[in-house]
Amino acid sequence: MGFEKFLFYVLSLITVWSSVMVITRKNPVHSVLFLVLAFVASAALWVLLEAEFLGIVLILVYVGAVMVLFLFVVMMLDVDIATLRAGFIGYLPLGLLIAAVMAVEIFLIVGPANFGLAAFPSPEPAGVDASNTRDLGLLLYTVYVYPVEIAAVILLVAIVAAIRLTLRRRPDNKYVDPARQVRVRKGPDRVRLVSMATEDLAPAPAGATIADKGESQ
Amino acid sequence: MLDNYLPILIFIIVGILVGVGPLVLGYLLGPRRPDSEKDSPYECGFEAFETARLKFDVRYYLVAILFIIFDLEIAFLFPWAVALKELGIFAFWAMVVFLGILVVGFVYEWKKGALEWE
Amino acid sequence: MPFDAAQLLPILPEITILVTASLVLLVDLYLDDQQKDLNHSLTLVGILIAIALTGAVGGGEARVFFDGNLVRDALSDLLKGSILVVSLLAFVYARPWLRDRGMLVGEFYVLGLFAVLGMLIMVSANSFLTLYLGLELQALTLYALVAFDRDSRKGAEAGMKYFVLGALGSGMLLYGISMIYGATGSIEFGPVAAAVAEQEISNKVLVFGIVFLVIGIGFKFGAVPFHMWVPDIYEGAPTPAVLILGSAPKIAAFALAIRMLVDGLESLHTDWQGMLVILAVLSMGLGNLVAIAQSNIKRMLAYSTISHVGFIFLGLLSGSQQGYASAMFYTIVYAVMSAGAFGILLILGRKGFDAERLEDLKGLNDRDSWYAAMMALIMFSMAGVPPTVGFMAKLLVLESVIRIDMVWLALVAVFFSIIGAFYYLRVVKFIYFDKPAEDAPALLTTGGVRFAMSVNGLALLVLGLFPAALLSLCQAAFA
Numbered sequence: 001m002g003f004e005k006f007l008f009y010v011l012s013l014i015t016v017w018s019s020v021m022v023i024t025r026k027n028p029v030h031s032v033l034f035l036v037l038a039f040v041a042s043a044a045l046w047v048l049l050e051a052e053f054l055g056i057v058l059i060l061v062y063v064g065a066v067m068v069l070f071l072f073v074v075m076m077l078d079v080d081i082a083t084l085r086a087g088f089i090g091y092l093p094l095g096l097l098i099a100a101v102m103a104v105e106i107f108l109i110v111g112p113a114n115f116g117l118a119a120f121p122s123p124e125p126a127g128v129d130a131s132n133t134r135d136l137g138l139l140l141y142t143v144y145v146y147p148v149e150i151a152a153v154i155l156l157v158a159i160v161a162a163i164r165l166t167l168r169r170r171p172d173n174k175y176v177d178p179a180r181q182v183r184v185r186k187g188p189d190r191v192r193l194v195s196m197a198t199e200d201l202a203p204a205p206a207g208a209t210i211a212d213k214g215e216s217q
Numbered sequence: 218m219l220d221n222y223l224p225i226l227i228f229i230i231v232g233i234l235v236g237v238g239p240l241v242l243g244y245l246l247g248p249r250r251p252d253s254e255k256d257s258p259y260e261c262g263f264e265a266f267e268t269a270r271l272k273f274d275v276r277y278y279l280v281a282i283l284f285i286i287f288d289l290e291i292a293f294l295f296p297w298a299v300a301l302k303e304l305g306i307f308a309f310w311a312m313v314v315f316l317g318i319l320v321v322g323f324v325y326e327w328k329k330g331a332l333e334w335e
Numbered sequence: 336m337p338f339d340a341a342q343l344l345p346i347l348p349e350i351t352i353l354v355t356a357s358l359v360l361l362v363d364l365y366l367d368d369q370q371k372d373l374n375h376s377l378t379l380v381g382i383l384i385a386i387a388l389t390g391a392v393g394g395g396e397a398r399v400f401f402d403g404n405l406v407r408d409a410l411s412d413l414l415k416g417s418i419l420v421v422s423l424l425a426f427v428y429a430r431p432w433l434r435d436r437g438m439l440v441g442e443f444y445v446l447g448l449f450a451v452l453g454m455l456i457m458v459s460a461n462s463f464l465t466l467y468l469g470l471e472l473q474a475l476t477l478y479a480l481v482a483f484d485r486d487s488r489k490g491a492e493a494g495m496k497y498f499v500l501g502a503l504g505s506g507m508l509l510y511g512i513s514m515i516y517g518a519t520g521s522i523e524f525g526p527v528a529a530a531v532a533e534q535e536i537s538n539k540v541l542v543f544g545i546v547f548l549v550i551g552i553g554f555k556f557g558a559v560p561f562h563m564w565v566p567d568i569y570e571g572a573p574t575p576a577v578l579i580l581g582s583a584p585k586i587a588a589f590a591l592a593i594r595m596l597v598d599g600l601e602s603l604h605t606d607w608q609g610m611l612v613i614l615a616v617l618s619m620g621l622g623n624l625v626a627i628a629q630s631n632i633k634r635m636l637a638y639s640t641i642s643h644v645g646f647i648f649l650g651l652l653s654g655s656q657q658g659y660a661s662a663m664f665y666t667i668v669y670a671v672m673s674a675g676a677f678g679i680l681l682i683l684g685r686k687g688f689d690a691e692r693l694e695d696l697k698g699l700n701d702r703d704s705w706y707a708a709m710m711a712l713i714m715f716s717m718a719g720v721p722p723t724v725g726f727m728a729k730l731l732v733l734e735s736v737i738r739i740d741m742v743w744l745a746l747v748a749v750f751f752s753i754i755g756a757f758y759y760l761r762v763v764k765f766i767y768f769d770k771p772a773e774d775a776p777a778l779l780t781t782g783g784v785r786f787a788m789s790v791n792g793l794a795l796l797v798l799g800l801f802p803a804a805l806l807s808l809c810q811a812a813f814a
Contacts, residue, residue, distance in 0.1 A: 003219065004219060007219075047222075053295070053296065057292045057295075060288065060291070060292065061285070061288055061289055061292055064288065065281070065284055065285040065288045066285060068281055068284075069278065069281040069282060069285060072273055072277045072278050072281050073278060075272065075273040075277075076272060076273040076274075076275060076277070076278060077272075105543075109514070109539060109540055109543045114518075114539060114540050115517065115540075128221070131299065133295055133296050133299045133300075134296070134299045134300045134303075135300075136296040136300075137295075137296030137297050137298075137299050137300025137301070137304065137308075138300045138303060138304065140293070140296055140297070141296075141297055141300065141304050141307070141308035141311050141312070142304065142307075142308070142402070143402040143404075144402075144404065144464070145307075145308075145311045145401065146346075146400075146401040146404045146405055146465065147404060147464050147465055147468055148293065148311065148315060149311070149314055149315060149318070150456060150465070150468040150469065150472060151293070151468065152314070152315045152316075152318040152319055153318055153353065153449065153452065153472060154468065154471060154472050154475060155286050155289060155290065155318075155319060155322070156318050156319060156321060156322040156357075156449075157446070157449050157472060157475050157476055157479075158282070158286055158475065159283065159286055159319075159322035159323075159325065159326055160322065160325065160360065160442060160445055160446065160449075160479075161446065161475065161476070161478070161479035162279060162282045162283065163279070163325070163326055163329055163331045164442040164446070164479060164483070164485075165479060165482055165485065166275050166276075166278060166279045167279060167329065167330070167331050168485075169330075318353075318357070321357045321360060321361065322360075324361060324364075325360050325361065325364065328364040329364065
């Protein structure tokens with residue numbers, strides 16, 4: 001138990017420290033990287049709580065995908081940190097006061113008085129071959145099947161909304177479609193032979209004749 | 218419970234060593250004679266004109282968000298696949314509906330050209 | 336696990352809307368620009384079928400489905416019906432505006448339908464999880480609708496504000512839900528209510544959770560002091576989006592409040608009553624006072640929304656069946672009035688011009704006397720002038736607070752509604768007693784819009800004269 005507790009405190013410390021770094025770094029890219037660290041440490045905390053599947057999903061989805069998106073957004077925007085921070089000091093005392101009040105309130109409520117071991121005895125550790133991925137599956141697709149389908153609809157809405165809001169056609173783009181290039185047939189698509197009546201080489205001014213010849217070639 | 222994670226701990230340690238080791242070795246063994254010109258950023262000998270950060274195109278964002286959506290779908294597929302034997306045919310159809318809804322979105326994004334990189 | 340197909344019966348309206356939305360999404364890909372009206376027709380047909388199905392599967396005893404995630408009762412039947420009817424009106428009003436601006440694309444209908452789907456899921460939710468997912472579905476589509484006009488900077492700004500504040504509200508709500516779950520060990524309303532009644536765990540955690548739930552409800556309703564987003568979003572978003580955002584979602588927000596506070600936590604009524612009193616008084620006061628100073632009609636209607644939300648809270652906080660029924664009556668009536676008011680604004684707009692200033696309503700009577708009459712009816716109803724239904728609605732909520740001996744609250748409400756009457760009647764003055772601008776062109780309208788607006792406006796009058804039918808439905812929902 002002693003080592004687990006030690007691990008818990010180390011991981012919590014990393015989480016809290018990296019979260020503080022997220023909001024205090026000047027460079028947004030650094031903030032995102034600290035957020036990644038915070039997520040990894042939280043995932044480790046979940047694994048410590050024997051919620052292995054959630055820990056893996058946190059890494060897979062948040063670190064693997066959401067953070068990449070964050071990085072893209074940070075790179076995409078030309079964020080001027082100086083102007084963003086202009087009011088920072090002015091709002092700091094009020095912000096700190098509210099944060100402190102909230103923290104005390106939350107501690108009083110969530111603290112040991114209400115959620116201590118007396119009210120919630122620690123559960124028996126799961127067996128070695130317990131799989132919480134399987135347990136989750138057994139619940140998700142029986143009891144919670146209706147919420148799962150709603151989740152699918154939310155994902156569909158996300159697709160539609162993202163495409164509607166960001167996809168723009170760029171007609172001025174010089175863009176080569178390889179599929180169309182490959183599909184060009186050797187005969188009819190490349191050269192078109194046109195049969196036409198022969199034309200008299202009428203006597204004409206010298207300049208015009210040259211121009212005509214140029215066109216007919 | 219933590220005993221199960223011993224191989225992973227060893228793996229992490231080896232990983233860190235492989236990553237950090239060469240840097241430390243280079244730091245310790247390589248000759249270093251810094252001066253101000255060497256340490257300043259340069260562009261082919263010029264002074265740097267602007268910051269190295271380039272603005273990304275919004276299309277990266279679209280690709281990333283479409284990726285996240287299907288990444289999340291995978292998160293739903295794992296528990297389903299693991300428990301499917303016990304869940305039976307009902308869960309199978311539940312997942313067919315789930316995927317069907319997302320396929321509608323997939324058809325939409327494909328046909329709309331969101332997957333193309335003009 | 337054997338599956339009972341009867342489980343699907345109560346969600347037939349939801350399934351219809353989902354299928355319609357998917358169909359529109361796919362069909363739209365293959366349509367030319369001239370054929371986009373098909374999206375509109377499909378949407379209307381889908382909503383009409385959903386209304387019919389709501390009636391067909393509705394009625395009877397309340398029953399719980401999907402292992403306690405879904406409930407079908409008199410409340411969900413009536414609210415589903417009203418949401419669908421109001422949304423139908425909204426889609427009819429929006430078409431000419433959208434076509435005029437080349438925005439008659441499938442995505443508008445798809446997002447609108449998904450918003451409707453989210454609201455339907457919310458009103459029939461029987462657990463915090465379903466309720467929250469429905470809310471997120473609705474909110475996500477509304478964020479996108481607000482930013483729907485991609486080339487409008489104001490629209491993008493409004494969308495961003497709405498998204499950030501909406502996400503904050505959802506976060507608060509979720510935090511409250513987690514507290515309730517921690518205290519009761521369940522996310523289903525029935526077991527939560529049972530656990531709360533047992534009072535096993537200290538009351539403090541529950542009350543702390545309720546604070547966050549009420550904050551979340553306040554955000555979603557746009558009640559003072561969580562109203563900051565309302566005026567900016569109403570002003571910045573394209574008017575059809577405001578029409579969808581400002582009408583039916585209020586009904587869904589009402590369901591959100593009823594399901595959480597009444598179905599789940601009614602025995603803690605004394606704890607949440609005080610918070611709702613504060614929200615109600617502030618909303619009525621600030622909404623009505625600030626609305627007077629607005630010159631932009633969309634902003635004015637935004638502040639008017641805030642004041643109406645205060646009245647809805649009056650009914651909710653009374654904690655009696657009569658109070659809940661009157662709040663429900665008020666909410667449904669408000670959704671209809673709001674749809675009508677924004678519908679008129681859409682009719683007044685034309686390509687490259689949106690009716691945004693109060694002056695744009697000047698001389699509406701000379702330009703089209705029928706629409707002028709409808710707008711006047713809507714304004715009278717919002718002000719609470721008899722014999723329109725707005726008067727009945729206000730009377731009922733006032734009665735419910737007087738019954739619990741909060742006469743001072745009723746007096747405050749009457750005082751602010753008299754102040755509020757000023758700016759509604761000013762609109763009527765603009766319509767009837769001012770000359771239209773010289774260059775005012777003919778109104779952009781179609782037969783369908785005229786028909787829908789007539790139904791909408793006259794409904795306010797008919798419901799005011801004969802409120803018994805709707806009122807008895809509302810009372811049956813809480814009997």
